[in-house]
Amino acid sequence: MRQLGIGELARRVGMRPSGLRYYESVGLLPSAERAAGRRVYPVATVRRIALIKMAQRAGFTLAEIRALLDTDGDRGTTRQWRALAESKLPELDLFIRQTQMLRDAVADCLACGCMNFDTCGLLAEDGPGAAQPRG
Amino acid sequence: MRQLGIGELARRVGMRPSGLRYYESVGLLPSAERAAGRRVYPVATVRRIALIKMAQRAGFTLAEIRALLDTDGDRGTTRQWRALAESKLPELDLFIRQTQMLRDAVADCLACGCMNFDTCGLLAEDGPGAAQPRG
DNA sequence: CCTTGACCTCAAGTGCGCTTGAACCAGGAG
DNA sequence: CTCCTGGTTCAAGCGCACTTGAGGTCAAGG
Numbered sequence: 288m289r290q291l292g293i294g295e296l297a298r299r300v301g302m303r304p305s306g307l308r309y310y311e312s313v314g315l316l317p318s319a320e321r322a323a324g325r326r327v328y329p330v331a332t333v334r335r336i337a338l339i340k341m342a343q344r345a346g347f348t349l350a351e352i353r354a355l356l357d358t359d360g361d362r363g364t365t366r367q368w369r370a371l372a373e374s375k376l377p378e379l380d381l382f383i384r385q386t387q388m389l390r391d392a393v394a395d396c397l398a399c400g401c402m403n404f405d406t407c408g409l410l411a412e413d414g415p416g417a418a419q420p421r422g
Numbered sequence: 423m424r425q426l427g428i429g430e431l432a433r434r435v436g437m438r439p440s441g442l443r444y445y446e447s448v449g450l451l452p453s454a455e456r457a458a459g460r461r462v463y464p465v466a467t468v469r470r471i472a473l474i475k476m477a478q479r480a481g482f483t484l485a486e487i488r489a490l491l492d493t494d495g496d497r498g499t500t501r502q503w504r505a506l507a508e509s510k511l512p513e514l515d516l517f518i519r520q521t522q523m524l525r526d527a528v529a530d531c532l533a534c535g536c537m538n539f540d541t542c543g544l545l546a547e548d549g550p551g552a553a554q555p556r557g
Numbered sequence: 558c559c560t561t562g563a564c565c566t567c568a569a570g571t572g573c574g575c576t577t578g579a580a581c582c583a584g585g586a587g
Numbered sequence: 588c589t590c591c592t593g594g595t596t597c598a599a600g601c602g603c604a605c606t607t608g609a610g611g612t613c614a615a616g617g
Contacts, residue, residue, distance in 0.1 A: 294563065305606055323613070325564055341524045344481055344517060349604070372528050379525040382479060383518060389476045390514040393490075393507050429593065440576055458583070460594055484574070
């Protein structure tokens, strides 16, 4: 099966057909080829959607993801893509560090047996919560 | 200055007063002490909010964060907290791994000079986008 | 033939996480 | 005393990311 109907694709990526139509409507997915009026997707779309979902979980908006994905080979667009990607890298790095701190904090707090994450001794002044908010 | 007004606190954590009032209204912040009818916060609130924002960026909903933070020392609540925290740890781990893959993918793609993230050769079948979607 | 079910479009609705607006109050500067 | 700043409440509004509902098409199966 090299081509997928919208229902099948939705099942594979854990979305509903309506979500895929929505993605198409906002330009996140290219307008799918139609067979007898129905959308037909190449299997590669599964990958593209997995990428979208990953970026989304990392805090990118759909508009940003669209900007990252929508480079049609035009030099101007490519420059835009590079600018966006470059600007996003440090954000992603910071984000990963912070998430790791949060993870470690939750783990340590579980291990320490305290009652309350917020007041846990392990999370004192120099802990992850002490990180400066990014203005 | 050991106590903060709502405006000052908002400034420090990069939110608006309305956001802090909202947090209070949904039980994410304890009802602040009042001085002449105005909310007055201990400096420690800055830390609590930093923690909230971190958890939020890691994909927790405000309701989940409230559940994680709201342990008043009661044994039942503590058990709940441990259950939630334990259930969240693997999620957090997976999330960190995926975000790192995304980060590396963006970085590699920038380095490779290709035109398009989606079709970049570096992101082939075994790349990050090939990760199975989680249900 | 008729139903079933998956698909179509388009408009309206939903839930989350806040923000905004209206109407009011309190303290300090001029 | 008056104005300004910055706070108060409450209800309504907003943007994002979808979902739902109404109303229709089409192909296969009983």
